[in-house]
Each structure stands twice: as structure tokens, then as C-alpha cells.
Amino acid sequence: MPKIITPLTAAQVKNAKPKDRLYKLADGGGLALWVKPNGSKVWRFSFNGENGKPQTLTLGAYPLFSLVQAREWRDEQKRKLALGQNIKRVKVRTAYTLEKIACEWHEKWRKDMAEKYTVQVMRNFERYIFPVIGNRDIRQIKTIDVVECLRIMERRGIADSLRKTKNSLNLVFSYAVGSGLIEYNPVLQIGKQVFEKPKNRHMAALPPSELPLLIDFLEQRNGFANPTNRLKITPTTRLAIYWLLLTMTRVQETALARWDEIDEKSGQWIIPAERKKERREHIVPLSTAMKQILQQARELNVNGVYLFESYNYRSHINKEAPRMAMQRAGLETTAHGLRSLARTYLREELNIDNDVAEKLLAHSLGTKTQTAYNRSELLKERGEALEKWGNVILTMMGNSQQA
Secondary structure, eight states: OOOOOOOOOHHHHHHOOOOSSOEEEEEETTEEEEEOTTSOEEEEEEEEOTTSOEEEEEEEEETTSOHHHHHHHHHHHHHHHHTTOOOSOOOOOGGGBHHHHHHHHHHHHGGGSOHHHHHHHHHHIIIIIHHHHTTSBGGGOOHHHHHHHHHHHHHHTOHHHHHHHHHHHHHHHHHHHHTTSOSSOGGGGOOGGGSOOOSOOOOOOOOGGGHHHHHHHHHTOGGGSSOOTTTOOOHHHHHHHHHHHHHOOOHHHHHTOBGGGEETTTTEEEEOGGGSTTSSOEEEEOOHHHHHHHHHHHHHOTTOSBSSBOTTSSSBOOTTHHHHHHHHTTOOOOTTHHHHHHHHHHHHTSOOOHHHHHHHTTOOOSSHHHHHHHHHHTHHHHHHHHHHHHHHHHHHHTOSSOO
């Protein structure tokens, strides 16, 4: 009777300790995690080849490949075996492998792109493309081969990464065509209809750990220093993004913000009810950081009606401008996602009370009576929270006196 193998858990994989000799933890279906004496862990898939002899295929190291990813890869190999495909291919000349050509393209392409974006592109290649077809001769790769790789991403529900990886592969194969290596680009035939449209699309947001990266972009320093035209940001768009971040308001509220809504005497920005999604007036206490942004905005447009004027000073800034600027820089966030970033940082890093954080987002906390009560009671707390948040931003900017 065959031995029953209990599938591994994520905790078992993570906590597997090295021993004096190499050993494996079987997950079932031929997949196993091999743990080396030096502590490194590698996923391998065992199967019977065409001649019936046992063979092994290596995916890659843990944690670069998670347990879920390893299982998806194993299932993909089993499907290919069922179709009669030879998954244990003889390596082709390194000069013509997809991985070699992709790395060659990436080295040239990344010079004009944001470092964070280029790293993400290569990371997706290493996770989803190279383990499956990276050692294949690029001259023999067909559309179906690329689709099979992208299907793995589709099953994981990472539609945005799938789209970006497909676009990057399109550039790789176009580079190969231009270099005379291949006659046609197999990615060109892969339309949007090939993959399922995601049922729910959440607003993309940066994790708090990537807030310094956003500030580097706004300050045009480190990886964003001496930017190409693609990565440059206009002074008005830069200030608008800072305002979105500091005030935690919606992009349309920032884009339409007017100078007559700023009450300098009380130190408040009063957004009228007709401009709020909730149809309630919303008060934003002005922090030190916000006041510095206002000072710079006034210097940019002395006689304007709006805080952030369009390039021709005839209207307000386009509400898409912040999102487009950040995405050109490879920052995977929407303007709305800045609200989520700020709320997460306030709760997790600054320990701001949940009710205060919700009111900063203009979210209702209960009945009309409770809402009116909370509006007056939490104004002081909201001001203190925004001041702390503003100080975080100013510190990351490296200048607490001037934005």
C-alpha cells in the first residue's frame, strides 16, 4: 500500500531547520522541499521520464518561491507530462535562451527607468517566466508557451502583475526581433480577452515600507535623480501629491481645492458638502507640513482660484496627473491609494486611534447624532494626528523647515 503523504503547511516550510545531511520534506504529487546543511531550501519535482527512469526538475529556492507557487509549478509540470511533453529538456546554447536575451534587454532598458520598477520586472521574470521557459531557445518559443506562464499568474489572481509582465515580455521579444534572432513576436497575438477579467479591482496602494521611495520620487533624488523626461514631475503635480498624502483626502477634492476654502485664521481647510462624496462638510486641520505646501503653491500661482492650477492657469490640475506621474515612475499606487497608505501608517506606525483615522478619511462612525458628536469631539485629535503624520513626511524629505 503506497505511503500517504500529508501536504506541507507554510509554517513547516518556513521553520524547516538544517541538519548534518541533505534531507527533504515531501508535499505530495512529486513535489518536495530539499533542505541543505547550510540552511538553504530548494523546491524539486520528481517524476518518471519517457524511459520510466526517475528524474528530477528544480524550481528554485524558498522563500523566492512560496509553497503555493511551488504547488502551481508542480501542477503545471504534471499537466505537461499528461500531454506527452518532455519537461526535462536538454539545455540549449546559453546565448539563445530566453533568460539570456531577457537579461540583455533588461540591462539596456533599465537605464531610463525607475530602479524600483526595473527590479519588479526582473523579479516577476524570475518568479513566473524563467523557471518555466527561461532555459528554452528563444527561437523556438511559441505563443502558447508564453500563455502557459501567464496562466500561473492568472490563477494567483495577480492581474496587474500579469499585465505588466506580458508587456515586459512583449518588449523582450520585440528586442529579439530587432536583433535578428527571431522573425516574429509571439506575445503580439496575446490579447486582453485571453485572460479572465478580475472580479474585484481594489485601488492599488503602496505599503508603508515604500513611503520613503515615494518621497524620493517627489524630491527627485537617489534612484530618481537626474530624471529623464519620463520620470520628471511638474512642481504643481509634486505639491498636489504631497497635499493628497498629508490631508488624506480624495483626488477630486484635492484637484478642486480652492483658496477661499482655506481659513488661515482657524488653521483649517473647510471642504464644502457639495464637493464631498458623503455630502457633509469636512474640516481638515492644517498641519505645519500642509502650511509649507500652501506657501509653495501660492508662490507658483499668485492670483489663482485653485490651490493647484493647470499648466495654462485656466483651471485646476487634471485629477489624473498625480496617478500618471507616480505610475510613470513605476510606483504601483493610485492617487486614491495614498489614503490607504496614510491610514495604514497612522494606525500601524503612529498608533493613532481607529476612530480618529476613520474621521480623517471623512468616514461616518455611526448615527447622525454620533456623527455630529464625533465631528466636534475628534477635531483636536485629528489635528494632532495630522501634525504627527506631517512630521513623518517632513523628516523623510530631510528638511523640517521647507517642503
